[in-house]
Amino acid sequence: MAFRAPPTGLAKHVSNLMKGNLIKKAPVWLPVVQSIPPGPSIIRSQQPHVNLTAQTPAEKAMAADATANSSRRSTSLSIRHKQKHLRTPPPRPRAIVYPEDRLRRQFYKDHPFELSRPKVLVENDDGVNRTDFSQLILPGMHLAQVDGEAVIKYQLHLMTNENMPERKAYAKATSEFYVLRAQQEQEERDARQKMADLLQNINNNKYTKKALYHEEQALLQGQGLIN
Structure with missing residues (x-):
């Protein structure tokens, strides 16, 4: 049976195969997996330092204000939810602002x-x-x-x-x-x-x-x- 690398070591395993000339060309997903490595769980942990939206610093500062306001509202709601139901809330994806x-x-x-x-939703004559x-x-x-x-x-x-x-x-x-x-x-x-x-x-x-x-x-x- 062929060796199957664990998800956490997949990028390193592919890099070793490339160094040994067993893979001539890097897969298209390798840079993504190297920058955002998979975790041991199927529930991905949030990494706030990763710029998923490719925003500029000024745009990120504007988005941070809106995210802070929404997080304060969600925190108050989660506190009331825990006090009422006393159970772990399901994981939710981060809001893209x-x-x-x-x-x-x-x-x-x-x-x-x-x-x-x-x-008018039709493109111009140049198609750009x-x-x-x-x-x-x-x-x-x-x-x-x-x-x-x-x-x-x-x-x-x-x-x-x-x-x-x-x-x-x-x-x-x-x-x-x-x-x-x-x-x-x-x-x-x-x-x-x-x-x-x-x-x-x-x-x-x-x-x-x-x-x-x-x-x-x-x-x-x-x-x-x-x-």
């Missing part, structure tokens, strides 16, 4: 009507989604492409890359957003006015009126309403 969650809640709380705007949020609107973008999610990502960029406080970044992102929305509404009003003027000119044309009259008469004759 992202700073965008708090920024998103604040933005849509102040701008609820942005949720009613239609969202936007990943650069150093500016609220990039060169070549249309004003209608700037939505609430772009404001949130732009605020997060100001906080993480320019070390701007949350309230100041929120004020800067929303002020630029208001300017773009005003420009977009002005363009829409100009387009509606231009279309209304064009239709008015068509309706005022005597030849158009004459053609519409003859068309109406032909329809009435076809229905037998007039001779």
Whole structure:
């Protein structure tokens, strides 16, 4: 029977096989197992030092505040649970918290009507989604492409890359957003006015009126309403 390494020594066993040239290529899961080794139990112990979400220090600091608040609430609930039932609670996975969650809640709380705007889920012509949020609107973008999610990502960029406080970044992102929305509404009003003027000119044309009259008469004759 082939030798089976225990879970705790699996990474070391594979490394020894590679040193002895028994395995030519390292498995794709080896770096993961080396950084997060399996435990002797099927219930994995939590390792707070492992950065599972690949967040920056600023993002981790924001997430730590939300995690601390949730842990205080869960601690009070667990104390009441133990006092009432006196049994060990089942293990639960750690909550994955992202700073965008708090920024998103604040933005849509102040701008609820942005949720009613239609969202285009189709990719652009190049097939590449936007990943650069150093500016609220990039060169070549249309004003209608700037939505609430772009404001949130732009605020997060100001906080993480320019070390701007949350309230100041929120004020800067929303002020630029208001300017773009005003420009977009002005363009829409100009387009509606231009279309209304064009239709008015068509309706005022005597030849158009004459053609519409003859068309109406032909329809009435076809229905037998007039001779």
